[in-house]
Amino acid sequence: MSEEGSSKGRISIILFVIILVALGLSLVAFYQAVIVYGSGDPSLGTWFLLIGFMGIALLTYMLLQTRRRTFKLPIQAQRVATTILCQKCGFKNIRDFERGDYVFKDVTEECPKCNEKMAIASIYREAEKKGKKD
Amino acid sequence: MIPMVSQLGGEGPIAWILQIAWIVMIVATFIYGQRIQMMLMLRDVESSLFRLKLMRNKGRKTAISTIKEVGKPEEDPTDRVDRFLEYIAIGPVALDPAGIIWRLEHVLDVREVRFKESVKAMVPKADKTQINNMENMLEAALALNIIYKVIRHFYVLGKKTKSLYIIMQLQMLLPLIMREAEAFSNALRAFTQGQPIGDGIGALVAAKLMRGHRKKKVAKDTLMAKVPIEGRTAYVIKATGPGGNVGKPGEAIKQIIKENKGKITTAILIDAGLKLEGEKAGEVAEGVGVAIGGPGVEKYKVEESALKYKIPVNAVIIKEDIGDAVSVMRKEIFEAADAAIERIKRLLLERTKKGDSVIIAGIGNTIGIGQ
Numbered sequence: 001m002s003e004e005g006s007s008k009g010r011i012s013i014i015l016f017v018i019i020l021v022a023l024g025l026s027l028v029a030f031y032q033a034v035i036v037y038g039s040g041d042p043s044l045g046t047w048f049l050l051i052g053f054m055g056i057a058l059l060t061y062m063l064l065q066t067r068r069r070t071f072k073l074p075i076q077a078q079r080v081a082t083t084i085l086c087q088k089c090g091f092k093n094i095r096d097f098e099r100g101d102y103v104f105k106d107v108t109e110e111c112p113k114c115n116e117k118m119a120i121a122s123i124y125r126e127a128e129k130k131g132k133k134d
Numbered sequence: 135m136i137p138m139v140s141q142l143g144g145e146g147p148i149a150w151i152l153q154i155a156w157i158v159m160i161v162a163t164f165i166y167g168q169r170i171q172m173m174l175m176l177r178d179v180e181s182s183l184f185r186l187k188l189m190r191n192k193g194r195k196t197a198i199s200t201i202k203e204v205g206k207p208e209e210d211p212t213d214r215v216d217r218f219l220e221y222i223a224i225g226p227v228a229l230d231p232a233g234i235i236w237r238l239e240h241v242l243d244v245r246e247v248r249f250k251e252s253v254k255a256m257v258p259k260a261d262k263t264q265i266n267n268m269e270n271m272l273e274a275a276l277a278l279n280i281i282y283k284v285i286r287h288f289y290v291l292g293k294k295t296k297s298l299y300i301i302m303q304l305q306m307l308l309p310l311i312m313r314e315a316e317a318f319s320n321a322l323r324a325f326t327q328g329q330p331i332g333d334g335i336g337a338l339v340a341a342k343l344m345r346g347h348r349k350k351k352v353a354k355d356t357l358m359a360k361v362p363i364e365g366r367t368a369y370v371i372k373a374t375g376p377g378g379n380v381g382k383p384g385e386a387i388k389q390i391i392k393e394n395k396g397k398i399t400t401a402i403l404i405d406a407g408l409k410l411e412g413e414k415a416g417e418v419a420e421g422v423g424v425a426i427g428g429p430g431v432e433k434y435k436v437e438e439s440a441l442k443y444k445i446p447v448n449a450v451i452i453k454e455d456i457g458d459a460v461s462v463m464r465k466e467i468f469e470a471a472d473a474a475i476e477r478i479k480r481l482l483l484e485r486t487k488k489g490d491s492v493i494i495a496g497i498g499n500t501i502g503i504g505q
């Protein structure tokens with residue numbers, strides 16, 4: 001693990017240098033653009049502006065790359081529902097899953113309508129909402 | 135662009151600096167372009183590796199805490215779990231392939247017995263269902279551990295050798311590997327609770343068919359019930375639930391064919407199948423061939439007996455993706471069981487006559503599904 005740690009540092013230093021160079025280049029380019037516009041050469045000034053923006057774009061990209069490193073495990077609790085069914089009258093009772101439940105298990109509770117034995121008819125996960133960030 | 139840029143440096147020291155900086159950058163990209171690309175890839179791999187590590191650690195922790203909670207062992211199970219996570223099974227030699235199936239089966243049987251024994255030692259007070267579930271859970275944790283270690287191996291190797299190709303392959307494969315690891319991570323949670331998983335849809339179909347009929351053991355961890363369906367006699371097979379296991383459906387089918395002296399009109403195997411991206415989860419598809427996944431031992435047995443007596447083997451596949459297959463069963467997939475039963479009935483009406491004997495086998499992990 002120590003190896004990984006040291007390399008992480010090295011990569012960051014190189015990134016830092018690239019970011020500094022890009023920042024320097026774009027600043028110089030903007031400065032130059034202002035001077036050239038002042039001396040009355042708009043086409044040359046536009047070139048300097050372009051260079052400046054390219055530098056800024058590179059910089060932003062690098063920074064975003066670094067930002068992406070913060071992450072967490074996207075494990076969200078999902079609701080699992082157990083459906084208890086009365087075979088005689090079709091009375092349904094849906095509740096949260098409890099440890100020990102399984103499909104076709106005869107449960108102890110009786111049907112409130114006809115006092116008949118009930119069994120677990122289904123266990124499934126409710127469809128989760130789309131668009132989770134990954 | 136270079137001539138344009140050199141025009142810029144007309145006058146003044148700043149223009150000169152700018153021009154030199156540009157040339158340096160272009161030269162640097164020429165020389166170090168690959169290195170920079172490699173570094174970016176390595177960072178990509180590194181972040182995935184970190185996630186894998188989190189998943190592995192979480193899986194291990196969950197396993198240990200579940201064992202403590204369910205089994206209430208007297209001694210701390212941490213050591214045993216750690217030993218379990220490093221367990222290796224070595225496959226048979228393939229140089230002389232004759233009989234490899236039986237040698238592979240033997241290795242797998244021994245592995246399973248060893249696993250069960252070590253789980254029993256961890257949770258001496260648990261019942262059979264819980265032991266099966268704990269074993270499945272530990273296998274998921276083991277898979278996470280191996281994925282993490284293999285990826286770490288190639289990451290370190292790529293960095294040591296500075297080989298773009300090792301790193302590139304790794305980075306290209308990672309999205310798929312991460313999906314698989316996440317699937318195992320989800321599976322682990324389902325196993326700790328004993329909840330049915332998507333892979334169990336075949337077992338669910340068989341359970342629905344055999345419900346209310348007398349069951350008998352036909353092979354290790356495998357049940358059979360004789361069920362009249364549409365005037366035919368169906369031998370319905372599934373793994374013994376509700377503990378997590380897949381049974382030996384191939385062995386069971388072989389036995390039933392043998393007992394009936396080959397007088398089986400057709401065999402229908404129901405299993406979960408990987409869907410392609412864009413297909414809907416829970417879609418039912420039909421075909422021919424032996425629909426049994428895994429290392430191939432059970433599939434081989436069915437193919438062999440079916441060939442011996444020239445029995446056509448049909449497949450009913452319920453489509454789902456790898457994530458669905460090992461995480462808690464989705465509603466769409468659960469509801470596909472009834473559609474699959476309709477398909478089976480239609481198949482029987484089309485392909486068989488009244489009074490025929492058929493085999494209907496539900497394949498898959500029966501965790502959370504009784505009968």
Ligand SMILES: [Zn+2]
Pocket residue numbers: 086087088089090091111112113114115116
């Ligand atoms: Zn009722």
